[in-house]
Amino acid sequence: VGKRDKSAPSTAGFSYEKWEINPSELTFMKELGCGQFGQVRLGKWRAQHKVAIKFVRQGAMHEEDFIEEAKIMMKLSHPKLVQLYGVCSQQKPIYIVTEFMENGSLLNYLQEGRGSFDLGSLLSISLDVCEGMEYLEAHGFIHRDLASRNCLVNDSRVVKVSDFGMTRFVLDDQYTSSSGSKFPVKWSPPEVFNFCRYSSKSDVWSYGVLMWEVFTEGRMPFENNPNHEVVTLIMQGHRLYRPKLATPTLYDIMQLCWKERSEDRPSFSSLWVMLSDTLEEDV
Numbered sequence: 382v383g384k385r386d387k388s389a390p391s392t393a394g395f396s397y398e399k400w401e402i403n404p405s406e407l408t409f410m411k412e413l414g415c416g417q418f419g420q421v422r423l424g425k426w427r428a429q430h431k432v433a434i435k436f437v438r439q440g441a442m443h444e445e446d447f448i449e450e451a452k453i454m455m456k457l458s459h460p461k462l463v464q465l466y467g468v469c470s471q472q473k474p475i476y477i478v479t480e481f482m483e484n485g486s487l488l489n490y491l492q493e494g495r496g497s498f499d500l501g502s503l504l505s506i507s508l509d510v511c512e513g514m515e516y517l518e519a520h521g522f523i524h525r526d527l528a529s530r531n532c533l534v535n536d537s538r539v540v541k542v543s544d545f546g547m548t549r550f551v552l553d554d555q556y557t558s559s560s561g562s563k564f565p566v567k568w569s570p571p572e573v574f575n576f577c578r579y580s581s582k583s584d585v586w587s588y589g590v591l592m593w594e595v596f597t598e599g600r601m602p603f604e605n606n607p608n609h610e611v612v613t614l615i616m617q618g619h620r621l622y623r624p625k626l627a628t629p630t631l632y633d634i635m636q637l638c639w640k641e642r643s644e645d646r647p648s649f650s651s652l653w654v655m656l657s658d659t660l661e662e663d664v
């Protein structure tokens with residue numbers, strides 16, 4: 382078929398924008414779980430490509446704002462970020478379609494595999510997340526809820542960062558308000574739980590807590606303290622203890638991420654260098 386004359390109106394049938402997926406090209410399979418926006422299922426796109434499909438419950442999301450943002454998020458592409466393939470927004474509920482990650486959330490992966498990880502594999506997990514975050518940092522993109530629950534593991538045991546920037550479209554006050562029961566206080570620096578001042582340096586604080594989760598193989602940070610007590614503890618200068626599996630050098634790196642002043646924390650690019658350097662040390 383010859384090239385369609387660009388000036389001609391696209392009257393030939395309903396055309397899909399490049400961030401739109403035709404829902405009739407999707408088939409739905411098993412449920413993977415339920416998240417802040419609702420159900421997530423495994424599916425197939427064009428009958429052979431496995432995908433994850435989020436069904437966005439009515440009233441759970443600022444949908445118009447998200448559709449606008451999806452055009453930008455489609456452009457973010459990196460081997461350690463869960464790739465957004467597109468959205469189906471011409472119907473309700475809308476669908477968000479991403480690459481499929483066979484082994485589920487990093488938190489469950491750590492908990493299910495507790496006792497089976499060696500230092501090298503925990504460091505490899507930390508480096509995967511750091512690489513994904515370094516890419517977001519370089520593109521001026523803030524995650525806002527980096528935690529092991531929001532990272533995913535594929536069948537090659539590669540860990541990728543997921544749901545970056547999505548907190549901006551959540552309509553649940555319990556989640557968005559810093560005093561809400563679902564606010565990620567235990568992963569937030571003082572400038573976030575006090576003033577909601579997000580930056581790549583606030584993501585770095587969360588990354589330090591994610592490292593703690595990795596080296597404790599999925600324990601809950603401050604497991605004996607409710608959120609409001611953690612705010613006081615952090616403001617008094619208390620920090621998470623050194624996980625047994627973490628070397629003193631790795632714990633020093635975590636503590637750099639938890640510097641009170643955001644400008645004193647390392648960037649993700651310098652974190653990557655520091656973490657990679659420990660590879661030689663630990664061998």
Ligand SMILES: CN1CCN(C(=O)c2ccc(Nc3nc(-c4cccc(NC(=O)c5ccc(C(C)(C)C)cc5)c4)cn4ccnc34)cc2)CC1
Nearest residue numbers: 413414415416417421433480481482483484485544547548
């Ligand atoms: C051996 N184990 C057996 C059990 N198991 C599974 O059943 C399992 C296997 C694969 C899974 N994969 C995925 N699971 C999900 C998934 C499943 C349930 C809930 C969610 N989370 C969400 O939908 C969600 C998370 C965060 C947020 C905010 C905005 C708050 C940051 C909003 C929404 C994601 C998304 N995925 C995107 C790509 N791949 C997956 C999930 C679970 C894991 C492997």
